[in-house]
Amino acid sequence: MVLYHLFVLALVQGFTEFLPISSSGHLVLTGKLLGWSDQGLAIDVAVHLGTLLAVMLYFWRDLWMMMVGIGKLCIGRTGVETRMLINVIVATIPVVIAGYLLQDTIEAHLRDVRLIAWATIGFGVLLWIADKVGLTVWRVEHLTLKSAFLIGCAQVLALIPGTSRSGITMTAARFLGMERSDSARFSMLMSIPTIAAAGMLIVLEIMQSDNVSLEHDMILAAALAFVAGFLSIFALMAWLKRATYTPFVLYRILLGGGLLAWVYLG
DSSP states (O other): OOHHHHHHHHHHHHHHSSSTTOHHHHHHHHHHHHTOOOOOHHHHHHHHHHHHHHHHHHTHHHHHHHHHHHHHHHTTOOSHHHHHHHHHHHHHHHHHHHHHHHHHHHHHHSOOHHHHHHHHHHHHHHHHHHHHHSOOOBOGGGOOHHHHHHHHHHHGGGGSTTSOHHHHHHHHHHHTTBOHHHHHHHHHHHHHHHHHHHHHHHHHHHHHHTOOOOOHHHHHHHHHHHHHHHHHHHHHHHHHTTSOSHHHHHHHHHHHHHHHHHHHHO
């Protein structure tokens, strides 16, 4: 793969995976706008691995808490650690089921630029509304099982390119009254099993195609995605401690509007 292509795709994946602006939409659009061929399943695995390692490193304390939660469950005890663990699991179930059932439909019908543009605008506006009307009273530790499930159901909408997995889960969390930084925090924790599951599906596809090649391109792609992903998480969490989601909403509206102009006006 051309080094320049690899560099751009890995950085796009890393920077957009955790920001509420849709990584899948940006990856589809990058290829279409620049006229590049598909990067292949092996590179997809690499960039997913890079972003997965980034979020695991940043939230290592929460991961440790959930590991403690597993230990407590094994001995029949409960606590804040077990609640966090169960909430993440419950929030992940809907998208895993929907992703498995709808994978072929998504690939065949939902990667259209017009759909990406309208989803970018529509779900961006929805994020703005949620951020304005949502209360800021709950933290991740206060999340109920019902709320976790509702956020998980919202995550299913992220299967539509342009929606943004992080964006739609943060939107749902804000509607439910979570603080901005904590809505992002729970969204990131949800991304760990979600990204891992997506990566496993890609690995299975590679195994079935008998076309696995562990080359330096994959290592470089994973490293670039890791650095970009970690920086984007750090920047987002720092921003949300003192500001709103509005800049991301404006970006989505401008991006979606530009795409519509490109499609309909040529």
